[in-house]
Amino acid sequence: MNGSVIKAGVIHPGxxxxxxxxxxxxxxxxxxxxxxxxxxxxxxxxxxSNLVDLLTLEALCNDSDFIFxxxxxxxxxxxxxxxxxxxxxxxxxxCNAVAPATTDLVSNIVTQQSGTFVDGxxxxxxxxxxxxxxxxxxxxxxTAVAELFIxxxxxxxxxxxxxxxxxxxxxxxxxxxxxxAALLMTQFALAQQQKVESALxxxxxxxxxxxxxxxxxxxxxxxxKAWRFTGEMHEIAKALExxxxxxxxxxxxxxxxxxxxxxxxxxxxxxxxxxxxxxxxMNDGSA
Amino acid sequence: MNGSVIKAGVIHPGxxxxxxxxxxxxxxxxxxxxxxxxxxxxxxxxxxSNLVDLLTLEALCNDSDFIFxxxxxxxxxxxxxxxxxxxxxxxxxxCNAVAPATTDLVSNIVTQQSGTFVDGxxxxxxxxxxxxxxxxxxxxxxTAVAELFIxxxxxxxxxxxxxxxxxxxxxxxxxxxxxxAALLMTQFALAQQQKVESALxxxxxxxxxxxxxxxxxxxxxxxxKAWRFTGEMHEIAKALExxxxxxxxxxxxxxxxxxxxxxxxxxxxxxxxxxxxxxxxMNDGSA
Numbered sequence: 246m247n248g249s250v251i252k253a254g255v256i257h258p259g260x261x262x263x264x265x266x267x268x269x270x271x272x273x274x275x276x277x278x279x280x281x282x283x284x285x286x287x288x289x290x291x292x293x294s295n296l297v298d299l300l301t302l303e304a305l306c307n308d309s310d311f312i313f314x315x316x317x318x319x320x321x322x323x324x325x326x327x328x329x330x331x332x333x334x335x336x337x338x339x340c341n342a343v344a345p346a347t348t349d350l351v352s353n354i355v356t357q358q359s360g361t362f363v364d365g366x367x368x369x370x371x372x373x374x375x376x377x378x379x380x381x382x383x384x385x386x387x388t389a390v391a392e393l394f395i396x397x398x399x400x401x402x403x404x405x406x407x408x409x410x411x412x413x414x415x416x417x418x419x420x421x422x423x424x425x426a427a428l429l430m431t432q433f434a435l436a437q438q439q440k441v442e443s444a445l446x447x448x449x450x451x452x453x454x455x456x457x458x459x460x461x462x463x464x465x466x467x468x469x470k471a472w473r474f475t476g477e478m479h480e481i482a483k484a485l486e487x488x489x490x491x492x493x494x495x496x497x498x499x500x501x502x503x504x505x506x507x508x509x510x511x512x513x514x515x516x517x518x519x520x521x522x523x524x525x526x527m528n529d530g531s532a
Numbered sequence: 533m534n535g536s537v538i539k540a541g542v543i544h545p546g547x548x549x550x551x552x553x554x555x556x557x558x559x560x561x562x563x564x565x566x567x568x569x570x571x572x573x574x575x576x577x578x579x580x581s582n583l584v585d586l587l588t589l590e591a592l593c594n595d596s597d598f599i600f601x602x603x604x605x606x607x608x609x610x611x612x613x614x615x616x617x618x619x620x621x622x623x624x625x626x627c628n629a630v631a632p633a634t635t636d637l638v639s640n641i642v643t644q645q646s647g648t649f650v651d652g653x654x655x656x657x658x659x660x661x662x663x664x665x666x667x668x669x670x671x672x673x674x675t676a677v678a679e680l681f682i683x684x685x686x687x688x689x690x691x692x693x694x695x696x697x698x699x700x701x702x703x704x705x706x707x708x709x710x711x712x713a714a715l716l717m718t719q720f721a722l723a724q725q726q727k728v729e730s731a732l733x734x735x736x737x738x739x740x741x742x743x744x745x746x747x748x749x750x751x752x753x754x755x756x757k758a759w760r761f762t763g764e765m766h767e768i769a770k771a772l773e774x775x776x777x778x779x780x781x782x783x784x785x786x787x788x789x790x791x792x793x794x795x796x797x798x799x800x801x802x803x804x805x806x807x808x809x810x811x812x813x814m815n816d817g818s819a
Binding site: 413416417418434435440453490496498523528 | 696727776787
């Protein structure tokens, strides 16, 4: 590995957080977490990945040079606040899918406590091999964070010294991938509700080759994760609004993913179940 | 050709209308239009296609067995009303991109005047050769209309006897093609406004192959036609809302296409000009 060994704390180790922690540990850094108040699922995941459990957030803050915040987007400011309240003055890397304005808010929380703030945005699946996952970083200390990942499976890339760039890239990228998947489900749901879904599939075969496959893979991959997408859709809506663009798209996308939240972690889910759930929940007015 | 020669009136012959009229004429039917009050551009287009000019809408209604309405979506009910007011009691085929509820409204206007209503939805470009363009038809007399196109370049397909199915298919189909193009422009505009567009293009090269090409071809093909998409976006929003789904998507899409309306018919337009126009008009609050 390059550079010095550092102590990294990860809040909270979901699938992505564990992957980031494992990448750091793989090149000699110490990767820790705090189990207090976390679910059995998270405990199991962290234990399987040999993360050091420092038990409390206080211990984690006291014993870390770098904190990586990887949590649901709507919790990003409160995680930063908890860390700041515990007097952390190392480098805080917010890796969450949040709007640049939320990044500013988190940055202010961190720096008011004399911490150093680095903006991060993760694109790709939880990394288990090289070449799948980029951690974009921006802000004055972005390079120092990127260097921690040298020789690991995480491709850390510095986007410049302006905080907010990494978040903006994540918003623009995820807005297409998650937004277009939800739009495609919505259009198919319209066809199904109007009893023209067979004709739509036939027309797609003729003029939109591959679109049926895209719908089906979107249904099976997105629906089980939908429960954690709603907050991200709100952040993308905010990012668009702040940029003077239309936020409506992601009010629509948030509705879709909220309607699918009951399908959480469901394996082998097929198109029909997803579209039925979307139509039923929308029509129940539950979202 | 199969079946009897009929007299068809087309209101109003834009590019798509002329293509439908030419397809009918190519298999021996008489295709007419009415030039009164139309633009020089429309007159030239109709003359080049050898449509019979019956001068007034009244003459067109008196002398046609079938009327094909092919107009901007927001004008569909008023075109039907004008035709009904002139006592037309033949078969009225509404080929416009409208919500099923708008189709019902048009159908009521037509049948109150003892006319026969057929719902139509066109998918594909103005047809000049076989295999590119489908005219979907639904309603009790859909088969009679489909038969008129036998051996022509227009692939007329009957979707069943329920009025509304052809419109619903068009809404579901166009919602994806036009909606996803506008969503992609919006996400790139966000990246550009945040000065991370180069990073987004690089990331797309890695993980979304073909997406840059898709953005560029969407910009050059959609922006010059954007001026006539806004009404269609409102109809798709209505179709979704009536189906119990989120209409927000197409409030967003309508905003995008409205912002691009000044680029009407502009040739060789490139990504940069489109995204700049989108950001500028959105931020001016003009849309």
